[in-house]
Amino acid sequence: MPLALCASSHSPLIGLHDPAADIADEVHAQLAGARAFVEEFDPELVLVFAPDHYNGFLYELMPSFCVGAAATSVGDYGLPKGPLPVDRDAAYALARHALESGVDVALSEAMQVDHGFVQPLLFLFGSVEKLPPLVPVFINCVAEPLGPASRARLLGEAAGRALAESGKRVLIVGSGGLSHDPPVPRMESATPEVAERITHGRNPTAEQRRVRESRTVAAAGEFASGSTDFHDLNPEFDAFVLDAFESGDTTAFDERSTDWFVEEGGHSAHEIRTWIAAYGALSTQGDYEMTRRYYRPIKEWFAGFAVTTALPKATALPKATALPKATALPKATAQPKELAAQ
Numbered sequence: 001m002p003l004a005l006c007a008s009s010h011s012p013l014i015g016l017h018d019p020a021a022d023i024a025d026e027v028h029a030q031l032a033g034a035r036a037f038v039e040e041f042d043p044e045l046v047l048v049f050a051p052d053h054y055n056g057f058l059y060e061l062m063p064s065f066c067v068g069a070a071a072t073s074v075g076d077y078g079l080p081k082g083p084l085p086v087d088r089d090a091a092y093a094l095a096r097h098a099l100e101s102g103v104d105v106a107l108s109e110a111m112q113v114d115h116g117f118v119q120p121l122l123f124l125f126g127s128v129e130k131l132p133p134l135v136p137v138f139i140n141c142v143a144e145p146l147g148p149a150s151r152a153r154l155l156g157e158a159a160g161r162a163l164a165e166s167g168k169r170v171l172i173v174g175s176g177g178l179s180h181d182p183p184v185p186r187m188e189s190a191t192p193e194v195a196e197r198i199t200h201g202r203n204p205t206a207e208q209r210r211v212r213e214s215r216t217v218a219a220a221g222e223f224a225s226g227s228t229d230f231h232d233l234n235p236e237f238d239a240f241v242l243d244a245f246e247s248g249d250t251t252a253f254d255e256r257s258t259d260w261f262v263e264e265g266g267h268s269a270h271e272i273r274t275w276i277a278a279y280g281a282l283s284t285q286g287d288y289e290m291t292r293r294y295y296r297p298i299k300e301w302f303a304g305f306a307v308t309t310a311l312p313k314a315t316a317l318p319k320a321t322a323l324p325k326a327t328a329l330p331k332a333t334a335q336p337k338e339l340a341a342q
């Protein structure tokens with residue numbers, strides 16, 4: 001099965017609270033490179049692993065994992081609001097396969113998603129209108145208690161096997177920062193008002209959203225100006241994480257405790273689970289090669305910001321050399337255009 005992967009950080013502060021122009025330009029060039037990679041692959045289906053930030057998943061009912069059979073963007077941080085194109089049959093097939101293999105995913109016929117899903121998709125496809133059919137898979141990365149990270153790997157592997165049966169060109173997306181600890185509320189330290197919001201606070205008013213989002217922007221300003229009230233970014237930890245994925249070691253986090261992620265990378269480092277699932281999915285089809293690896297700690301965006309792409313080794317795109325013309329591929333195998341013949 002033709003697969004490709006893009007795992008990248010997200011930050012809703014992009015465009016709202018930018019670092020120096022040369023740094024923002026550098027990241028946008030990397031995202032444009034990832035977008036070109038996706039255009040060349042031309043996916044027929046996109047499997048997206050992403051977290052949520054108390055917009056679509058709240059303590060009223062908090063699953064560890066949820067497959068969306070239909071999904072709507074809440075439109076936080078000025079992102080487009082409204083329905084997303086979901087391949088409902090593929091979502092059910094994935095859920096069925098995950099459940100059969102012992103991964104207890106929830107299923108939603110009306111999933112609400114936030115910037116965690118929508119921002120990387122927009123970077124990779126340009127607009128909601130240009131999105132191919134999706135299978136959105138939520139991974140809880142903020143609402144404690146969390147299970148072990150190894151469960152995200154098992155989820156990803158089940159998803160990878162399920163989609164292998166589709167025979168389609170599938171792009172796997174992982175969305176989340178490496179080390180980072182922006183001010184996302186925690187039940188443990190929540191005031192009664194905040195506890196109420198992260199339990200029942202679905203669909204806030206535009207004004208409530210504005211206030212909340214301007215607080216995130218203000219906090220990023222303090223962090224970037226040197227405030228030590230926040231867990232610092234940790235480039236050494238992030239390099240360790242990227243090395244693990246680059247070397248194909250998708251089990252690297254199996255023995256790591258949830259506390260380890262927090263101590264090394266801050267609370268939102270749990271978003272690495274989306275990468276563990278994405279690379280786990282890719283790994284089910286054999287060895288892979290990381291074809292892009294970019295990293296920079298960016299305090300203005302509250303993120304150890306990384307962009308990676310990967311392909312299965314067997315179908316790695318040739319480096320600039322033209323392929324010998326159509327080495328008589330059997331027609332029926334529907335190879336993606338421009339992928340190397342075996």
Ligand SMILES: O=C(O)CCc1cccc(O)c1O
Pocket residue numbers: 010011012013053176177180182183184216268271301302303
């Ligand atoms: O609005 C929120 O709750 C958090 C926003 C946010 C900021 C920086 C990096 C992230 O990954 C992120 O999600």
Ligand SMILES: [Fe+2]
Pocket residue numbers: 010051053116176177268271
């Ligand atoms: Fe996030």
